[in-house]
Every structure is written in structure tokens, then in C-alpha cells.
Amino acid sequence: MLDFETYQQLVALYTDYAATVDNNEWDKWPEFFTQHCVYKVQARENYDRGFPLATLSFESKGMLKDRVYGMTETIFHDPYYQRHVVGAPRIVSVDDARIQAEANYAVFRTKPDEMTTVFNVGRYIDTIVRTDSGLKFESRLCVFDSEMIANSLIYPI
Template sequence: MNDPLQALLQLAQLNADYTAAIDAQDWERWIDFFVDDCTYKVQPRENHERGFPLCTLALISKGMLRDRAYGIKETLFHDPYYQRHVVSLPRILRVDGDLIEAETNYAVFRTKLSQETTVFNVGRYLDRVRVTPEGLKFEARVCVYDTEMIPNSLIYPI
């Protein structure tokens, strides 16, 4: 990908489509944003900055994403809630052939039924995105969240 403006527009669209799928709880569509040999992690900022590998959630293949989606739909019991993502424009860090590395800030709001909306998670996506014949796909997405704690448990992807 040689055109920086085109790369920026495509990354922005990828993030918009990704967050729309999660906000709509379309887990099958969420899986399709990744290549087969992928990494998806949710990690506290402190661990990331110190180089510690401990993550709140670490999925290291598309098969593990499928397993997580199945768990969300079929086996996890929790108070129902809605998520709404707000993301910044991506900042392209590096382009190397068909690989794009980018950083994008995000905020996730959570609304439980009959309760006020709260800020659930805020941080940044650190992405390695691969240009494929099907369009841009995440090779790696690390969600580095700013707080040291998240409320209750992490059910839905960030």
C-alpha cells in the first residue's frame, strides 16, 4: 500500500466496521476481521509498557476467536448490556508492503438495562493489519487499556 491517504481511509473504515460489528453483537462478523493466524489481546497499559506478557484476554488464532464467540453466545451467563465504541482516526506508524502498523485511540461505553451508561474501557489499539484479497484484515490487535482494573469481567471484545 503506497498511498498514505488511501491507507488512512481504509484503516478508518476497517475500525468503523469492526466496532459496528461488536456494538451490534455480530460475533461471526467480528471473527471475519482477522486473518487465520492472528493475535487478539486485551492488556493493561502497565503490563504493556513494562513488557510483561500478562493479558486480561489473549487469543492466538482465528479458532480461538471462534471459541470466544461461541462462549459469548452459548455458555457465558451475565447481566445483558450494550457496548458503544468511539474511535479516533488511526495513526499510521509504518507501512511495509502489504503490512500496516497503526495505533488508534478508543473509548467503550457500556449500558446495562435500566441503568445509566458508564465508561467501560478506554485505551488504544495497536494493530498489525494485512492487505489481503478480501481487504484489510487484522494480523494482530492489542487493546491496551489505560486503567489498572476493569469492572466485573470482560465478556465482549473491545
């Protein structure tokens, strides 16, 4: 069972994460993760079948920082804004070391001269650990529902 204070910290982790990526605060994004972490964006079809293929797959905080460098310094793309709508986290399990949680998400994308579109919809499957600096993601798996994904997945989900 998760106490109320820890649940509030978990909700803050989810909302602060969404605000950070929505506001393009890319240097802050890796700080939501532990040093040895996993971050994947994977199609539901592959996840459900147990296939390892993921659209994005990073296995350390260093790899997340490399992605930030790539997004900000080397990848050229049409500019766009994204906005996350994240459901309340559902606690799957809790022990002394980890919290397993899931939450539904929808990401909307707006290009400056176009209408807003639904960009990506799915669920987060997370493993969260307590650290001296608060709750951090040890693993964040973004399982998107569509079998197709836009060819311009630049920013984190």
C-alpha cells in the first residue's frame, strides 16, 4: 500500500515530467531518471507479443543526455509544440524499493501553421524508485496504441 504523501509525490513526478517535456526544458528531462535507467517507446503490438523492437530505446541516463544533444544540436525538423494529457497513475505494486505504476497518456502536436493533431496515445508502464532527491524513473516504457507512428518522433513521449 502506498501512503498518501508518497502518492502525492508520484503524481508530482508525472505532472512535472509532462510539464518539462511540454515546455521544451530538455536539460531537465534526464533528471527524472536514475543513472542506470531504461526509456523505451514501443508499439503495443510488439509489447503484447513480447517482441523487443522499440521505436526509441535508451539504457542509461547518459543515453538520454545524448538524445537531448541530438534533439537540440543535430536533428533538423519542422518546429512543433507538444502537449501531454496524462491520467492519474494507477499503482500496480509497491515494495520497499520500487513502485510499479501505469498511466494513460495522449500527446497532441501543434505545428505553428497547422491545426493541432493527436500525435501519440498509449500508456506509461513505469518502475519508480525512491532516491535522496525524490522519486525517479528507473524504467519508463511508453507503449503506444497505434501500429503506426509518425516518422517525426523527435521529442520524448
